Amino acid sequence: MLRENVVDLLAFIAVARAGSFTRAAAQIGVSQSALSHTVRGLEERLGMRLLSRTTRKVAPTSAGERVLERIEPHFAEIDVELRALVEMRDRPAGLIRLTATDHAADTVIWPKLKDVISDYPELKVEVNSDYRLTDIVSERYDAGVRLGEQVSEGMIGVRIGPDFRMLAVASPDYLASHPAPETPSELGEHSCINLRLPTHDGLYAWEFEKDDREIRVHVDGQLTFNTINPIVDAALAGYGIGYVPEDLVNDHIAAGRLQVVLGDWCPPFPGYYLYYPHRRQSSPAFGVIVDALRHRD
Numbered sequence: 001m002l003r004e005n006v007v008d009l010l011a012f013i014a015v016a017r018a019g020s021f022t023r024a025a026a027q028i029g030v031s032q033s034a035l036s037h038t039v040r041g042l043e044e045r046l047g048m049r050l051l052s053r054t055t056r057k058v059a060p061t062s063a064g065e066r067v068l069e070r071i072e073p074h075f076a077e078i079d080v081e082l083r084a085l086v087e088m089r090d091r092p093a094g095l096i097r098l099t100a101t102d103h104a105a106d107t108v109i110w111p112k113l114k115d116v117i118s119d120y121p122e123l124k125v126e127v128n129s130d131y132r133l134t135d136i137v138s139e140r141y142d143a144g145v146r147l148g149e150q151v152s153e154g155m156i157g158v159r160i161g162p163d164f165r166m167l168a169v170a171s172p173d174y175l176a177s178h179p180a181p182e183t184p185s186e187l188g189e190h191s192c193i194n195l196r197l198p199t200h201d202g203l204y205a206w207e208f209e210k211d212d213r214e215i216r217v218h219v220d221g222q223l224t225f226n227t228i229n230p231i232v233d234a235a236l237a238g239y240g241i242g243y244v245p246e247d248l249v250n251d252h253i254a255a256g257r258l259q260v261v262l263g264d265w266c267p268p269f270p271g272y273y274l275y276y277p278h279r280r281q282s283s284p285a286f287g288v289i290v291d292a293l294r295h296r297d
Contacts, residue, residue: 009067011039012050013068016058016068020058076137095125096286097128100127100145100272101146107161108160136277143275145275147269157275163268174239178190178191190219191239192206192243193239194221204243236257274293
């Protein structure tokens with residue numbers, strides 16, 4: 001393989017993943033024209049188009065998809081190995097990248113890491129808040145944080161949080177004019193505050209369980225958000241029923257600002273897990289993160 005193909009393949013991958021020469025050029029720190037010239041040179045050497053270009057969109061061709069599927073993972077493995085070499089020192093060092101929801105970042109990751117990272121000045125941590133079920137391998141994250149039921153097979157899962165509970169809540173003012181539902185099916189008669197998930201561009205189906213009976217309910221209402229905290233605010237303001245993590249509303253419930261509905265349909269379940277591929281080589285830096293986050297009863 002020609003030596004220049006390595007650099008040019010990395011340039012192509014950056015453009016294909018970004019879906020834009022402009023965004024890719026900004027990410028890797030080169031001019032758009034230079035990046036376009038690099039990718040065009042690679043295509044000429046290979047004798048085939050890797051990208052389909054229009055005035056509004058750039059997308060990989062079938063040949064480009066083959067590069068992303070067959071070649072990109074090898075670059076990811078090389079990157080992981082090189083980073084592991086850099087981190088092989090007496091003191092943990094290097095960058096650890098994590099993906100998590102904002103709730104996990106706020107309630108589990110930061111509280112546990114804030115007192116640890118000061119002891120390791122050469123250790124860097126990047127936490128990206130995202131509700132997508134991120135492919136941590138292709139997007140080059142060291143690990144992800146999700147609820148235990150969302151961890152894919154083939155991943156190592158380390159529990160980092162206590163049991164988790166979602167609650168349906170509403171303000172006393174709302175419930176004064178809208179009698180509380182007694183079963184999840186009655187939520188269709190209420191204004192509910194939705195959460196949009198980006199992975200499938202769909203609305204989160206509220207999940208309930210009672211007496212070994214599981215129900216998923218698609219609700220409707222005036223408001224939809226793509227993060228949790230605004231749902232709490234809208235419920236406090238009387239705009240309907242929200243379905244949120246219990247720890248976000250405990251204080252409001254204790255103060256009488258919110259009331260739980262369908263509480264007997266909301267049992268606890270295993271909380272957050274850190275997950276990463278089996279083949280990921282451990283490093284001092286990654287070991288520090290895992291140990292700091294690990295849940296201890």
